[in-house]
Amino acid sequence: MRIVFEKRKTLSRKAIFLVPLASFFISLILTAILLAIFKANPFVTFIAMFKGAFGSWPNFTETLVKATPLMLTGLGVLVAFRLKFWNIGAEGQLTLGGIAASWVVLFWTPFLPPWMVLPLAILVGMLAGAFWAGIPALLKVRLKVDEVLTTLMLNYVAILFAEHLYYGPWRDPKGFGFPGTPQFPDFTWLPRIAGRAHLGLIFALVLALVLWFVLNRTRWGFELQVIGNNPGAAQTQGIHIAKNIMTALLLAGALAGLAGVCEVTGISRRLQQGLSIGYGYTAIIVAWLAQLNPIATIIVALLIAALLVGGDQVQMMMGLPASMGLVLQGMLLFPMLAGSLFTEYRLRIIKTKLRDAQSG
Amino acid sequence: MIELITSLMAITLRSGASLIYATVGEIYTERSGILNLGIEGMMLMSAVTSFATVYHTGSLFLGILMAMLVGGAMASIHAFLSITMRANQVVSGLSITLFGSGMASFLGQRLGPESNKGYLVGLVGAKFEPIAIPFLSKLPIIGAIFNQDILTYIVYLLLPAGWYYLYKTRNGLNLRAVGENPQTADAMGINIAKVRYLYTILGGMLVGIGGAHLSLSYAPGWTENITGGRGWIVIALVIFSMWNPARAVWGAILFGGINAVQFRLQASGTTIPAAYLNMLPYLATIFVLVILTWWEALSKRVGAPSALAKSYMREDK
Structure with a gap:
């Protein structure tokens, strides 16, 4: 008897739903084991996490607050991943978007009519994000430079640049040494909908719908699909690969940049420490768990945000470190990755009587 | 002046050694066709566990053993996902890094007394103390080479040994065959999965030593995010060395050197903001990658194993 993997002719519909579900439960079990090792009761922890994320209206709005940047960066990462362009740089693109928006608010406000500052900050922030993603994209299409590394290295550069600004030249002189810029004037704040949840959430929902339509119903979306699945075929069909990579990455960067704009104008209302707290990395998980589907990205982002908010609550209640959130994310990904095999392959058990039949 | 160069060189070697361990490890892994982007997480995990082991037992040897064990164990997760389960290697490596950096920071708050x-x-x-080699260590400039700790001395052996094994032995030939052309290697009777598991785990152990070097020799001690992106620089160094263990030394010296200069400039009270100095290694990585890729394209040299990051399944043929 032996077990072989057989490639499915088409992706299994059933597996597309079952695998994430099964993965989620396996990761719960793995996490439970880990928690038990560190002498935390898994059931108490899970219930506390759920209550922390969904238990009350204020808690739920906090979940929305964290979900918003995850949705936007997740959508950005997704566009790039469709092309098999491994954009690990959403974190840096988000940070640069936040820096650019702060620049507009802090330095252009005296010269502009008040109503214009916020829209302009959003625009410049998105352009900055696009610029930061455009560098690796250009290096990739012109010189074939590995994008995993360039996008990643630029994260460090952007984050260090932001630190330099709020610790140095942009620091609030009246801030008692607190690392951050002065607070933005109130007419530049992104309007809030409920609790701290802001207009960025609406942006994310609308953009997800638009992106779903563009990726699944337009020629451009189809071209991206072909390039991602089979660059050779794309070339022979006359699809302009370099141009598509550039546009897709500018779009990806703009989305991540928007997330940064929303964080500084909607939440902190200043540029300060804590802008870069890993949303851009988590976005990779969001996009991957959502199997690069924009609508699913919204749902997954919400779930992961619940995990983060719930994790924060647990951290305060049970004294578990915040880094537990990262561990949980890894625990979620491992079974999912292992399970992805079953969408493309099926297991078949072949019974053989003769040993000889096995060779070959 | 000579003193300055000697001290620069000493810092370069000290900060380069951990990079060399991890680079040689990753070269072996990638040569088998497996791309492991989990190095950053693996180095963090082995740095924290080896430091904790040494702190509680006082045995440096056990510390290194723990680092190899942890590095190997994390690499085997990646091996299982990417070889047996044929998962996407980029995403699998990234999840190892996410998991590793979270777990390391968590353990750093749990494993203490x-x-x-x-x-x-x-x-x-x-920590590992420098052992001065009589007479040689007294020489100007190159004396720095002979006043290092044991982990650095092992690096001097690792480079030629790593090169010899890959290019001059039967096993090395098989390894290269698996990474270049798994179909042919399979037909030659090489067990592809076995070779890939073996070198992914072996590579992970070397990466583990690289992590332990940070917390037991370079820093020494444990701080959050002690690697500061070194695990990613290693990925660049593998490309930089064109998958040849002997060339791993140049990249490590270059980046160790940048570290040393940064150190010196900061100590001398320069007016350049610290943030810009801290950007140097990351900008240099991008710069070197660009130059190298450009040069490779010009000279039509192919460095990367052809089957890198592609899963192999006999039934797919």
């Missing part, structure tokens, strides 16, 4: 509330940060443990 009761008296320090379980925290490891700020503790002092045993």
Whole structure:
């Protein structure tokens, strides 16, 4: 008897739903084991996490607050991943978007009519994000430079640049040494909908719908699909690969940049420490768990945000470190990755009587 | 002046050694066709566990053993996902890094002594001390080479040995065959999965030593994010060395050197903001990658194993 993997002719519909579900439960079990090792009761922890994320209206709005940047960066990462362009740089693109928006608010406000500052900050922030993603994209299409590394290295550069600004030249002189810029004037704040949840959430929902339509119903979306699945075929069909990579990455960067704009104008209302707290990395998980589907990205982002908010609550209640959130994310990904095999392959058990039949 | 160069060189070697261990490890892994982007997480995990081991037992040897064990164990997760389960290697590696960096920071707050509330940060443990080689260590400039700790001395052996094994032995030939052309290697009777598992785990062990070097020799001690992106620089160094273990030394010296210059400039009280100095290694990585890719394209040299990051399944043929 032996077990072989057989490639499915088409992706299994059933597996597309079952695998994430099964993965989620396996990761719960793995996490439970880990928690038990560190002498935390898994059931108490899970219930506390759920209550922390969904238990009350204020808690739920906090979940929305964290979900918003995850949705936007997740959508950005997704566009790039469709092309098999491994954009690990959403974190840096988000940070640069936040820096650019702060620049507009802090330095252009005296010269502009008040109503214009916020829209302009959003625009410049998105352009900055696009610029930061455009560098690796250009290096990739012109010189074939590995994008995993360039996008990643630029994260460090952007984050260090932001630190330099709020610790140095942009620091609030009246801030008692607190690392951050002065607070933005109130007419530049992104309007809030409920609790701290802001207009960025609406942006994310609308953009997800638009992106779903563009990726699944337009020629451009189809071209991206072909390039991602089979660059050779794309070339022979006359699809302009370099141009598509550039546009897709500018779009990806703009989305991540928007997330940064929303964080500084909607939440902190200043540029300060804590802008870069890993949303851009988590976005990779969001996009991957959502199997690069924009609508699913919204749902997954919400779930992961619940995990983060719930994790924060647990951290305060049970004294578990915040880094537990990262561990949980890894625990979620491992079974999912292992399970992805079953969408493309099926297991078949072949019974053989003769040993000889096995060779070959 | 000579003193300055000697001290620069000493810092270069000290900060380069961990990079070399991890680079040689990753070269072996990638040569088998497996791309492991989990190095950053693996180095962090082995740095924290080896430091904790040494702190509690006082044995540096056990510390290194723990680092190899942890590095190998994490690499085997990646091996299982990417070889047996044929998962996407980029995403699998990234999840190893996410998991590893979270777990390392968590362990850093749990593995310490009761008296320090379980925290490891700020503790002092045993570390690898430099062993001066008589006479040689007294020479100007190159004396720095002979006044290092044992981990660095092992690096001097690792480079030629790593090169010899890959290019001059039967096993090395098989390894290269698996990474270049798994179909042919399979037909030659090489067990593809076995070779890939073996070198992914072996590579992970070397990466583990690289992590331990940070917390037991370079820093020494445990601080959050002690690697500061070194695990990613290693990925660049593999490309930089064109998958040849002997060339790993140049990249490590270059980046170790940048570190050393940064150190010196900061110590001399320069007016350049620290943030810009800290950007140097990352910008240099991008710069070197661009130059190298450009040069490779010009000279039509192919460095990367052809089957890198592609899963192999006999039934797919």
